[in-house]
Amino acid sequence: MDVDTRLLRSFVVVAEEGNLTRAAQRLFVSQPALTKQIKQLENLLGVQLFTRSRAGMALTDLGTTFARQVPALLAGWDGVLRDTKSAASRAAKVLRVGFLASAANEATPEIIAAFAERRPGWRVDMRQATWSNPSAGLDDGDVDAAITRLPFPGQENWHVRVLLTEPRVIALATTHRLAGRDRVDFRELWDEPFVAAAPETGRWRDYWLAADERDGRQPRIGAVTDTPDEWLSAIANGYGIALAPESSARFYARPGITYLPVSGVEPTRVGVAFAADANAVTRDFVECCVRNSGALDAEGHQS
Amino acid sequence: MDVDTRLLRSFVVVAEEGNLTRAAQRLFVSQPALTKQIKQLENLLGVQLFTRSRAGMALTDLGTTFARQVPALLAGWDGVLRDTKSAASRAAKVLRVGFLASAANEATPEIIAAFAERRPGWRVDMRQATWSNPSAGLDDGDVDAAITRLPFPGQENWHVRVLLTEPRVIALATTHRLAGRDRVDFRELWDEPFVAAAPETGRWRDYWLAADERDGRQPRIGAVTDTPDEWLSAIANGYGIALAPESSARFYARPGITYLPVSGVEPTRVGVAFAADANAVTRDFVECCVRNSGALDAEGHQS
DNA sequence: CCACATCCATGCCATCAGGTTATAGACGCA
DNA sequence: TGCGTCTATAACCTGATGGCATGGATGTGG
Numbered sequence A, B: 001m002d003v004d005t006r007l008l009r010s011f012v013v014v015a016e017e018g019n020l021t022r023a024a025q026r027l028f029v030s031q032p033a034l035t036k037q038i039k040q041l042e043n044l045l046g047v048q049l050f051t052r053s054r055a056g057m058a059l060t061d062l063g064t065t066f067a068r069q070v071p072a073l074l075a076g077w078d079g080v081l082r083d084t085k086s087a088a089s090r091a092a093k094v095l096r097v098g099f100l101a102s103a104a105n106e107a108t109p110e111i112i113a114a115f116a117e118r119r120p121g122w123r124v125d126m127r128q129a130t131w132s133n134p135s136a137g138l139d140d141g142d143v144d145a146a147i148t149r150l151p152f153p154g155q156e157n158w159h160v161r162v163l164l165t166e167p168r169v170i171a172l173a174t175t176h177r178l179a180g181r182d183r184v185d186f187r188e189l190w191d192e193p194f195v196a197a198a199p200e201t202g203r204w205r206d207y208w209l210a211a212d213e214r215d216g217r218q219p220r221i222g223a224v225t226d227t228p229d230e231w232l233s234a235i236a237n238g239y240g241i242a243l244a245p246e247s248s249a250r251f252y253a254r255p256g257i258t259y260l261p262v263s264g265v266e267p268t269r270v271g272v273a274f275a276a277d278a279n280a281v282t283r284d285f286v287e288c289c290v291r292n293s294g295a296l297d298a299e300g301h302q303s
Numbered sequence C: 001c002c003a004c005a006t007c008c009a010t011g012c013c014a015t016c017a018g019g020t021t022a023t024a025g026a027c028g029c030a
Numbered sequence D: 001t002g003c004g005t006c007t008a009t010a011a012c013c014t015g016a017t018g019g020c021a022t023g024g025a026t027g028t029g030g
Helices: A005-017 A020-027 A031-045 A061-091 A108-118 A203-209 A228-236 A280-294 B005-017 B020-027 B031-045 B061-091 B108-118 B203-209 B228-236 B280-294
Strands: A050-053 A056-059 A094-100 A123-129 A145-150 A159-166 A168-173 A193-196 A220-224 A242-245 A257-263 A268-274 B050-053 B056-059 B094-100 B123-129 B145-150 B159-166 B168-173 B193-196 B220-224 B242-245 B257-263 B268-274
Touching (some): A145 A280, B020 B031, B108 B123, B193 B203
Antiparallel strands (some): A168 A257, B168 B242
């Protein structure tokens, strides 16, 4: 009897949420599709996993037993997947590095150069990730290391070394009423619409909305974007403003966008994340990251 | 990243066979379909698993690594499946028993009755299996115990207790040249066409062709059947003859079919098979089997 | 008491993955 | 050179699956 792991993942989410509609959103499918998936799984097993009611989907006893075992299966598969992919890249002498656009910076070429010297014959495969994937492929086993902004969702599963810390600034349209100012305080911006990452990025989104510095007030969302280009356009078009790393003013300077210093928000950190059991080559790369970012202003330390 | 376990099973078979065409037969799909499945799996992993050549499909290094891990995954899933199904039947107080048509006999009603007395409130769900499924559903977790003919493929994975032993006879069309005889020796039948089980039943098929008693000579196959009815028809129509348990002469008497004693083949045994970790209810059932078949002529002993 | 919000289920339609058959292409072998 | 044995490709078809719109059941607030 065969299953698609997809069904199992859907099952897990539904079990967690206890609610088809919400689960469907998290899984990016429609609610009817999810209804069918769960039904399909129940048919396959010949067992009722949930009791349905207006209140939602509650696990039956059998469903609970099943739910206890499924995560291990999925983890097993994901592990094999990761092992295989990393074995492949090792065989090809390719180090796969994911990075978030805004996390790469002037130091990146130096890091690569240092690594090339350290491991002759190896190639570094840099893969840019969107904001909806803040671990930059680490979670999927697609990369050996990820250079990203901290904190990111799922960070606790990985070893992280901080590479640098920099202030956050505010990005706004040149036409914005505050664009002429020298600097602003974040409190002045509480009621401004913001350009944000997608809701499912959770902690990530919150961090860039500075949810913690709003005294519990809900932010206004003017637009949702997933890549630097979309982000810049949204800001230039006046859909909202956004927090950004200071270095964006250099890397993402663009007509129609103004960057201003802002007080009252924590600075942002760039880090390199990797698996606890990373191989020697990956660790070498991490070492290169620390050394060559340290040249700027980081205090690299284990996190 | 999601897979259908089906792809994994296909992969395992192709890896074992080293040959798409043969693997496709074993999996009951066309060869092009398998080509696509394997390609799909390789795409999914982003890794080449096989090197193709006119000689067939050979695992790459990565493929070998992968192949080492996959069986554990599949076993894990199958285990969960089994657990869940058996938990369901336990909750419903249903004992699921598979049996092979030719393995049930006069004692069966008594067994059920004895069990009903031993476990009031429980129901026995008897499921007849075809010859292409000689474990009668045990392998798929569809039953808690199986009453079947020994030996059967995969028997080593289960606990088995022998219920009875009986001679084998030969079944042939009444019009057959030997039908008038009192008895025959198996050697006289070496060149006769036989009605056999499907090739994929392996050891099972061999046993009922008495492959061991042919001095290595290949049997002639006159027809392939999967159920008693097909089998009886094939014999009556003269497509071939077949070995059968002595009790068939009672249970499957039919105009046009003659059963004759045959010398030179081992007797056949009926056994009840169950999982090593079977629960108390299942063990009770096994106990009932042993007691109530023992009334006939078995010496029940652990196998 | 009724309109509304919230859930899950269902019907209909469009799309696409996946299967099948037939055939091509590569290659060793007689 | 023709044949047998592999795998890959092409063309076609069907069924599974997802999306949208909607229905039915049931609390909830005005």
